[in-house]
Each structure stands twice: as structure tokens, then as C-alpha cells.
Amino acid sequence: MKRFIVSIVGTLILLSYPLQVETKTKTPVYSVLQYEKEIMDLKKRYHLNLMSIGHSEMGKDIWAVKLGKGKKSILINGSHHGREWLSTLLIMKMIKAYAKAYEYNVTIDGYPTNILDEVSLIFVPMVNPDGVQIQQGDLSAFDLKEKWALFRMNNFSTNWSRWKANAKGIDLNRQYPAGWNEVDTNTQTPQYQFYKGKKPLEASETKALYLFTKQIKPILAVSYHTSGREIFWYYHNKPENILRDYNLVKKVTAQTGYKLSIPKEYANGSGYTDWFINEFERPAMTIELSHLVDETNPPIDVIYEEWNRNRSVLLMLASEALSTL
Template identity: 50%
Template sequence: MRVVVKYGFIFIFFFLFMPDQGRAYIVDAVDGYTIEQLEADLKDIHKQYGNNLSVKQIGTSHFHQPIWAIKLGEGEESILLIGAHHGREWITSNLLMVMLERYADAYQHKKKIGKFDSNIFDKVSIWFVPMLNPDGVDIQQGKLPVQNKRDFIFMNDGSPNFKRWKANGIGIDLNRQYPSGWQDVPGSPFPSYKGYKGKQPFEAKEVQAVVRFVEEINPMSAIAYHSSGQEIFWQYGARQNIVRDYFLATKLAELTGYSLSIPPEEANGGGFTDWFIEEYGKPAFTLELTDFHQESNPPIRKLWEEWRRNRLVGIYLASEMANWR
């Protein structure tokens, strides 16, 4: 009897605390999430929820890999969520694909997400760009084009271990490529695994793609997901509506348990959210997943904790922006 009780307790504990209990989902905690895995998941998600999704290729990487955007909802207005500006931060792609599928399921079956009504997507859609930097993700995971291996090792300070790789396929740090404050951004003077801002803003093909896309859809707000540190950066420049954006940032902090932070000097300017705030005068937030990790990717075991923290982020922001129309 003691054995039965013990294993029954373990089963009940597992059932109560496993993610999204009682439901088989397509997207799982795939270690080393790649563009190939993302596309396979996206194909299955589109097959199941295609009536509520629009899938669009917005560009290609330097090595001609696709950059995908997925729209959930019918709303003419939208918000934008972006993952994997940096190669070693592919866990952000996992998270956004989990969010896409769970939200699509709730929307299709008219279920609430937390306290939020998924019908909000009839008014404000969410655009997901889960993996902006597929080349950088590949390099970080050791998938190097053979003919360029020597160049990559040189850009990686002579190391054949690419776990710290942030840049795109030609050594440009995509989140140092936007024009707001670009001229003052420090960093590597030449292509590198991190920190090289390029010869000019908008030089990288991946950044060109997302900028064109933002101009096309004109979202009401945006979030760029990064890792790591469990922080939220929200403040930049003179065009910002401080009262509005501080209110939103505070609510996001309450949902996630993350702290509100001011970026260090070397990371101030040149980023996507810096540009979005200054160019459009709209709220944008950088959310850093997981506790702090040195120069490497966060382990995939962190995914479900971060999903728990971020489960309501997208639908909260869509619901809140509906009130600002």
C-alpha cells in the first residue's frame, strides 16, 4: 500500500505541475531548436490552426535561410513579438513557438488564456517572428558551412567552440544594427562572434527584412525576446510616452516576475526596441529570458519555467493595446 500511495503521489504531482497538462501539443522543449525544427512545427501548426493563421516569409538570412512571420488573429491592428536576434538565444524561438501554438489553440476553441479572452485577437492580432537569425543559431550549434569554417574560427577569437556565438552569418550583431544611437555604440571594430555593429545601420539582410516588415504592418507595440537575466528594458530616447510605457512595463514585470532595468552603456542604442520607440513613438520592450548565463545558451530545461512566466505576455499586450487605439 505504501508503494501505491507513493507512486500515486508522484503521478498526481507530475500531472499538476507538468506544462499544459492533459493536452498533447506539437511544439516541445527541443534542445538546440533550429530553423528546420521550427519549419516542421510550423507546418503542423498551420495544418491544425490554418483558418486562424497567416504565414509569411519576410526575407532571408545571409546564407539564404527563410525568416518566417506568423499572424494569429483577424484584427487589423497588431503587436509584434520577435525572437533570436542572437544565435545563442534560440530558447526565445522555442518560447514564441510554444506561445503561438497555445494561443492558436485557445483562439480556435474560444478559450480564455488566464483571465484574458482570446477573442481579443479579432481586434488586435499578434505577429510572431520566432527566429530572426537562423544562420547565427546554426553557427552557435556548430553547423558551419565547410568552406567558411576558418573565417568563423577567426571571428570567434580562434576558438572552435561556438557556444557563445551571438552574431549573424557574417559576424554582425543584429541587435547593434538599428540607427537609433548607432554612432555611439561601442564594440568590436571588425566582424566577430558578438558586438560588431557593422559599417552602417541596416546593413544585415536579416535587419533589412524585419525593418521592411515593421513598415508594412505598422504594429502598435513590439517585444524583442532575448536571454538572459530575467529583466525588462523599456526606456529609450525623447519620443517615448514615459507614463504609458512605464505603466505597461510595470504590468509586464508583474506578469513575469522580471525586474525593470536600464541597459548598460555598451548596450544602450543600436537595438531593435531603441529604433522602434524612436521611429514610431510606440511602446517596445526587451524581455530577457532565464536567470543569468555567461556567454552560452540557456539550457533547454529552463523553457517551461520561462513559459510559465511569459504565458500571458502576448495576450496581455494585445488586450492592453486595444485600449490605446
């Protein structure tokens, strides 16, 4: 009887949701629609190489943008998690600034953009578009049955701002084949966060990024997340690579002011950069943007400080990678 009542109440809430969606915006966000429009506009303006590397669980394109002519490449991604869309906004600012500077052959903070003739930057700005849309309270793409499933995975709460997973309740950054079996997230069923799935690469989004990464074989990977202003760089790195990788990430901490994570004796595993380090034996780093926030997105106005901290990081990494990798 209790489950029946909860079901009826939940259905009534969800039936009213289209009205809520129309009036939901109380604080500014960077939406999936804004992102898609901006990426198409940048493609036209700067003749960027834009490609779909796969689709989300709900069929949205997962876009990749290549900037530069270099045969070597660095892969940068954002928004593995729905509530971390600030990472996409930062990446889009990077694409716009770098593309404009590259077109006119000017520097950014003293770093020449013609380095992109030798090392391309390949961006996947939004790995989890469904999760971003859910987190921002827009359930317009879902039918009633799907809304009910989301409501259940959100522990029967309409507080969508904490949503981290994809549309199937899988945490995309717990899906990669590096220590997946050993990771215990204390979550055994699809949820708004932490559920690692039944097997690695189960989610279509992680599978798409995994296959794309294996296809292009970048020399370095950067995964932007929020929050905490911290950089994670270690996952059982080979002893002969530790000093190389440490020296590289130290340059990033010096430039951004973010703290450097102290490697734990047993790293968590199953994240994108964990897998990249193990698969390619090359450096990778997870960069946490913004001051620390609880289970929600950072406020959008923090983007100005994060941009100032990160605006030339990728050009620095391209220069360093060219000489050391």
C-alpha cells in the first residue's frame, strides 16, 4: 500500500513537471541547448573540425572539436557528471579564445598558439548531456515512464541539482576498465550518483569516449571536473614515469594555484584518467574547478576566476608535451 501511494504521488508530481520546467530557472545555468548552439556557431566562425563520437543514452550527440594541425594531440573532456557543467563552460571559453588567437597567430599569456601546428587540442566538452539536462531540472526529453525512473533514482526527490549520473543512473566516471572490480561505491542500483554499473563501459557515453580515445591515441589527457581546486594525477603510474608526470602536473599547479593531490597508497580507480594512465602509460590529470561546493553545481559566476586560472594551461601543456612525450 505504501509503495502504491508513493507511486501515485510521484506520478502526480511528474505529470505537473512540464509546468515546473517552464518556470524552473532561478539561478543562471549553462544549458545543453546553449552549448549546442555555441559549438555550431564556433564551427562556422573558425571552420573547426567538429565530429560526433557517439550518442548519449537518450540519443544526443557527443561532440568532439579539433583545434590545430598537429599530428600529436591532447584530449580534453568535461561534464562526465551532470552537476559539473561549469567544466563545459570553461572548455567552450578555451575553444573560442584559442581558435581566435590561432587564427591571428597571437599569444595567450606569452604562449604562442602556433604550437597547435604540432600538437592539436581535441575537446569533448560535454560527455554527459543527458545528466546535465536532468541536473538543470529539464525533463522535457523524457516520457512519463522515464521520468518515474529518474524520480526513483533520485530517491523520490525533486531536487535535481545534485544529479551526477547519466540518464540510466550510472556514474560515468566509475565506468572505465582500470580497477573497476575493486571499486566499492556502496551503491548497488542505479542512483543519482556513485553507481558504477554492472560492468565497465556499460554506459554509451563512456564507451564512446573510450573508443574515441583509443582511436586518436593522445599523448596526454585532461579531464575537467568540479569542485575543490585540486588536481589528481596518479593511478599506479609506472615507476619510470612518475617523475615525468609529477613534474608536468607541478607546472599546472603553479599556473592555476590548485593544490596537488597526494597519491593514496591504493587509488580508487575506474575513472577516465585512471584508465588513460594505465592504457597508454602517458600523463593524465583530473582538474577540479571551483571552490568546494556540496552536492550541486558551482555558481556560474565562478567561471571568471576559473578562466583566469586556466586560460593558458593547455598551451603550456602542449609545449611541454612536445618536448617530453
